[in-house]
Amino acid sequence: MSALGNIIFKELKELMTPTTFLPIIIIAILFGTMGNTIGGIEEELQEPPTIALINLDEGSFSNIASNIFNQTSNVTFYSESIADKQNAINILKDKEGQALLIINQNFSEDIESGKTGLFEIYWIVQGGGILDSVSSSVVETLISTVNTNITRELIAKDNSSINATIALNPTSRNETTFFKGKEFTGISPGQIASVYSMQSIFIPIVMMMIIMMAGQIVISSMALEKENKTLETLLTLPVKRTSIVAGKIIAAAIIGLILAFIYMIGMGNYLASFQFQDVASSSVSVDLSLSGPDMLLIGVVVFVSLVAALAFCMLLGTMAKNFKSAQTLTFPVAVLVLIPMFVTMFKDFDTLPLALKAILFGIPFSHPMMAPRALLFDDYLMVFAGIIYVSIFAVIMIAIVVWVFKTDKIITGTTSFKWMKRFKK
């Protein structure tokens, strides 16, 4: 073999390890999954929306509107009586429809007399993720088509007395949004999404930062103890193994929270500069605030999740041989944090497929990202189930770490986790 070939062969042999390929494979799978989700949303956009229609007007313009809705949507309920309103809403909720559209009694007459024709719209919003508002935007497009057609009709009639503003915007609307069992009068799904985007983006990012920062501290701390050869001394001192484990976890949690707090100040200012503009400029307000006990519950979820994350990181840290290997070991934590972060950003837990729901619930770091949303809509079952699950996870992790500390594995570095040994190579 030539000298060049010899070097290439050696380099390939060193580089072709699971550590090199695993991150890329996992990232590819992640992107693939996200691609499928976005593909599903594209399909959702192309599908006709499911609506209910109550037409209280018999004029020409309401006919235009009614025809467009019938042609371009899946009208699951139709009536000409206002008494059917509640029935229509119930049917829509059952069929996961998007909106009930009520064409007001004097719709056509109002437009002809130079006023706007009134739609009453009852939006049914399923989730609060960024991508969950997509379905309502499909209905918005239909209303826009109705407006265009009415404008065209008005111009075709050559009604020169019509107000130009009315001709261009012939309809107005009164909106009510049903979201997770709550009724928001005068609020559109877009306005809710605007408030909700704070929850959607800010909380998952902050939680990701806390877990990543504190986790890295714990893993590095263990790695440095081994690299600097201080661990052996520590383990022969009259101190309980549980105290060593707890000490490291608590210290990392404190540092993690401080770092996250500093991060939150900057990030909060940045997001506040544009996140609330839409709501602030509107005349309506959305009551999506958390009570004191709710905040306390969020604190509990964050605390147990942080402890669980740090115990998990500690376990990974016991496998680290030195600081360099610790960097590699943070990768599983990053994956487990990024998955819930992206999922909760884009979709609401309630609107996810069952398999993804199970995965998200199973990842303990998802719960602090999901809890604020759940509490906003009084989904206490979800929050308490999360706290119990994450607490059990944390206790099991701590027990495993303490067990590792009591065995030879902490010194010899041998583990029973053969896949991890291969991963570390």
Added chain:
Amino acid sequence: MVAVEVKDLVKDYGELKAVKGINFNIEKGEIFGLIGPNGAGKTTTLRILSTLLTLTAGSVKIMDFDLEKKPEEVRKIISYLPEDAGAYKNLTGKAYLEFIANFFDSAKNRKIVASGIKIADLDERINSKVETYSKGMKRRLLVGRALMTDPKLAILDEPTSGLDVVNAQEIRNIVKKTARDGTTVLLSSHNMLEVEYMCDRIALIEKGLIVEEGKPSDLMKKYNANNIEEVFTKVVK
């Protein structure tokens, strides 16, 4: 009085048998040396006695405490100095000694730290960060850490490893003085001359077995050798 009693000690790492059933006793106040080549089982034996590793078979008693049953009691009376031990780099030498002293009797805390500072003998550099220390200074600090608590048993793995002649000599003298003050010392070394100079008794370990044991002078006489190195060579052959 027997300070350490090791009976049929076996340690396996999976299929590798590191220690294959060794026996030895150490009397109180004695300096006992475990000598042998790399991979003979010295460090494994010391790690077992310092509660870092579990034993596969056999038994160990330290000051009458069964090592397997009472490891937490054993940790209160021993002190272990690993061969390549380090200290926390961001702490000063004094802060490191205080950190260690905090695990012991709080009433004697100051006395323990003062003793550590005295043994380490680093003058004003005791207030410098450990990361600025030379190898010799670091080792002196660690010897100070290991002996400042007046342990009943000091387990020292290659205590003068990597040190220059002057530093090595000082540490040997410190260890000898510690033994005179009542601490039992178990040490391992590659340096046979050091062992001959320091130890009251020695055990030669080879491939996980103790192949010879006794006072250095008796062994030299028995094998008609001028020093322990010659004894070792003759025993191994």
